[in-house]
Amino acid sequence: MTDSALHATAEPERTPRIRFWHGLSFWGLLPSWVLMGLALILPIAIIAAVSVATRGAHGGFTWDFNLAGYRHILFNEGWTGELEFTPQYLLIILRTFVLAGATTLICLLFAVPVAYFICRQPPGRKAALVYLVTLPFWVSMILRVYAWMIILGKEGTLPRFLEYFGAPAGLSFMFNDGATLTAMVYTYMPLMVLPVFASLEKLDGTLIEASHDLYGDRWVTLRRVILPLTAPGIIAGAILVFVPSLGAVLEPTLMGGGKQMMMGSLVQLQFGGGRNWPFGAAIAMTLMALVMIFLIFTGLRTARRGTAL
Amino acid sequence: MNQNKAIEVKSVSKSFGTYQALNSVSFAIGSNEFFTMLGPSGCGKTTLLRMLAGFESPDSGSILLGGREVVDIPPHKRRVNTVFQSYALFPHMTLEQNVAYGLENLGWNAARIRGRVGEMLERVHMSQMAKRKPAQLSGGQRQRIALARALAPEPEVLLLDEPLSALDLKLRQAMRDELRTLQRDTGITFVFVTHDQEEALDMSDRIAVLGGGEVQQIGTPTQIYEEPVNRFVADFVGETNFLNVDVLETASGQATIRTPFGVVLTVPATGRTAGGRATLSIRPEKINLGDQAQGIAFEGRITNKNYMGGYTHYTLDVMGTELRASRRNASREGDTITLGATVPVGFVPGSARVLAA
Numbered sequence A: 001m002t003d004s005a006l007h008a009t010a011e012p013e014r015t016p017r018i019r020f021w022h023g024l025s026f027w028g029l030l031p032s033w034v035l036m037g038l039a040l041i042l043p044i045a046i047i048a049a050v051s052v053a054t055r056g057a058h059g060g061f062t063w064d065f066n067l068a069g070y071r072h073i074l075f076n077e078g079w080t081g082e083l084e085f086t087p088q089y090l091l092i093i094l095r096t097f098v099l100a101g102a103t104t105l106i107c108l109l110f111a112v113p114v115a116y117f118i119c120r121q122p123p124g125r126k127a128a129l130v131y132l133v134t135l136p137f138w139v140s141m142i143l144r145v146y147a148w149m150i151i152l153g154k155e156g157t158l159p160r161f162l163e164y165f166g167a168p169a170g171l172s173f174m175f176n177d178g179a180t181l182t183a184m185v186y187t188y189m190p191l192m193v194l195p196v197f198a199s200l201e202k203l204d205g206t207l208i209e210a211s212h213d214l215y216g217d218r219w220v221t222l223r224r225v226i227l228p229l230t231a232p233g234i235i236a237g238a239i240l241v242f243v244p245s246l247g248a249v250l251e252p253t254l255m256g257g258g259k260q261m262m263m264g265s266l267v268q269l270q271f272g273g274g275r276n277w278p279f280g281a282a283i284a285m286t287l288m289a290l291v292m293i294f295l296i297f298t299g300l301r302t303a304r305r306g307t308a309l
Numbered sequence B: 001m002n003q004n005k006a007i008e009v010k011s012v013s014k015s016f017g018t019y020q021a022l023n024s025v026s027f028a029i030g031s032n033e034f035f036t037m038l039g040p041s042g043c044g045k046t047t048l049l050r051m052l053a054g055f056e057s058p059d060s061g062s063i064l065l066g067g068r069e070v071v072d073i074p075p076h077k078r079r080v081n082t083v084f085q086s087y088a089l090f091p092h093m094t095l096e097q098n099v100a101y102g103l104e105n106l107g108w109n110a111a112r113i114r115g116r117v118g119e120m121l122e123r124v125h126m127s128q129m130a131k132r133k134p135a136q137l138s139g140g141q142r143q144r145i146a147l148a149r150a151l152a153p154e155p156e157v158l159l160l161d162e163p164l165s166a167l168d169l170k171l172r173q174a175m176r177d178e179l180r181t182l183q184r185d186t187g188i189t190f191v192f193v194t195h196d197q198e199e200a201l202d203m204s205d206r207i208a209v210l211g212g213g214e215v216q217q218i219g220t221p222t223q224i225y226e227e228p229v230n231r232f233v234a235d236f237v238g239e240t241n242f243l244n245v246d247v248l249e250t251a252s253g254q255a256t257i258r259t260p261f262g263v264v265l266t267v268p269a270t271g272r273t274a275g276g277r278a279t280l281s282i283r284p285e286k287i288n289l290g291d292q293a294q295g296i297a298f299e300g301r302i303t304n305k306n307y308m309g310g311y312t313h314y315t316l317d318v319m320g321t322e323l324r325a326s327r328r329n330a331s332r333e334g335d336t337i338t339l340g341a342t343v344p345v346g347f348v349p350g351s352a353r354v355l356a357a
Helices: A002-051 A068-074 A088-119 A123-138 A141-152 A157-164 A177-202 A205-213 A218-246 A250-254 A263-271 A277-308 B045-053 B095-105 B110-123 B139-151 B169-186 B197-203 B221-226 B231-236
Strands: A075-077 A083-085 B005-016 B019-030 B034-038 B060-065 B080-083 B157-161 B189-194 B206-211 B214-219 B241-251 B254-258 B264-268 B277-282 B296-307 B311-318 B321-328 B342-347 B353-355
Touching: A002 A277, A068 A075, A068 A088, A068 A277, A088 A123, A088 A177, A088 A218, A088 A263, A088 A277, A123 A177, A141 A157, A141 A177, A141 A250, A177 A218, A177 A250, A205 A218, A205 B080, A218 A277, A250 A263, A263 A277, B005 B045, B005 B189, B019 B045, B019 B060, B019 B189, B019 B206, B019 B214, B034 B045, B034 B197, B045 B060, B045 B080, B045 B157, B045 B189, B080 B139, B095 B110, B095 B139, B110 B139, B139 B169, B169 B189, B169 B197, B189 B197, B197 B221, B206 B221, B206 B231, B214 B221, B214 B231, B231 B241, B231 B277, B231 B353, B241 B321, B254 B277, B264 B353
Parallel strands: B034 B189, B034 B206, B080 B157, B157 B189
Antiparallel strands: A075 A083, B005 B019, B005 B060, B206 B214, B241 B254, B241 B277, B254 B264, B277 B353, B296 B311, B296 B342, B311 B321
């Protein structure tokens, strides 16, 4: 009785206040909505529109609805207009995923020990090491890739070094998938180290002690305690490395020699020399769709893990 | 007990940088004993416990578990389990999986693990929650699971690092009894670390009082409380009054002393020689007031009074010396001594004790 009476008096007083805060949160967030709309949604919408436009005769495009861009990914149009299946671009997509996956895996293999090592340092040195990990970001990416060309290329540091130990002269490690991979691993490594470091840092050291106390050796402790508890950091790192790896342009172009393309360089080619904007846009949209599928998949997995916890 | 030493610590020293955490500590713990290491923070008790577990190694000295030198043996090869202060339950595993963890690492087969896990959960009254995760438990429940997990592999020694400090008062009391029962039932040696003297007195078979990185005294709870060997122990365990006295004569564990009140009496003493000053320790509850006053009697004025319900603490002024006394409120009218009143004060000489100054 008293309870409902209290509620009755409280209700009309509370509602306008809620409305006020609601209004404030809408208008207050407006700038970020505008920014998101202009900087994120609008460009994607334009690319989506271009992907279904018609290729112009002299480059460019006309606003006529056409799925030729998407069709071109899988099929080649013959002289008589018949469609012929060509795996050419599909192979590029596959290569892209393999290379991006390899980059992610190699980054992970290096990043976990590095992050673990940094974690175990005293606070001052820890901060310095984290700074060192981010140091390459302060140098232009193109310069960093060129540095790798100097190391791996003909007359480069690594071939010279090997020559000293009797390797044949004139070696070059450039212009192949290995070179592309090397540069990609190097470029994206910090993006893996930092989230893994953050999750290792949060890990309660007593849990590791508890595992040892309960007869777990180092390997068991790593597999059953450390890895499961740092999984969020590892997943975050994997996404941060895998997604930009899929869209990499610079590394395959400069290090891979441009012969073996990845999706990023293919898109760039279509908007540049290839003069096929709708096709380029279609590849970009496909790439985005594939990334979305990957993210939704990992997102769902993380969510399920979260509710189970 | 001599043949059955579960643990032997022999002149163990350890320093962290310039800080000497342990200074040549030696003692032995019998199997099936509930042994408590009691001391203020920084006394080295946790360091010692971590050495028994294998997380720290001594700078010098040796540690024997079941007669075997273990200083170089890593934690996962010691038949010793720990109940951590923060419980350290694996948050990503269910309670069942937590309890099974040690057994799996020992290579038990699945059926045996299942049986043992069920048995342990039953024992700590957590069977219904087997499939839950630690985050869904209260502090007391986590405590129980930590115990079950540490006891499941049937260790030779169970180490407990202030396991009750995170619990509220009522629960702590209940867990004390539960721990004691568990120890009696399992027959496993318990090494319990605490800074709470009441916990130590309540549960232990024997207590080692540690202070300043050294063992101050080892003994049964009664010995520690009633026969402290020095000022540190008397002061840290329970409350006491210290009086500066002159030692006139010593003989076979007794000392004849002159108190500040001029009275000459003979009281139990530990290792005191005649001549010079010493400290007389007398516990507040051994000082009787008013109509209860007996033994050596004098008069004192009540300068402060703290009513605690079951008993009352009084602060007395006896000829310029401050004394604390406590008196059980045996009847509803028990607390009748008023502030400022001058009352008879007395104690039985046998209940006081002369310590090294």
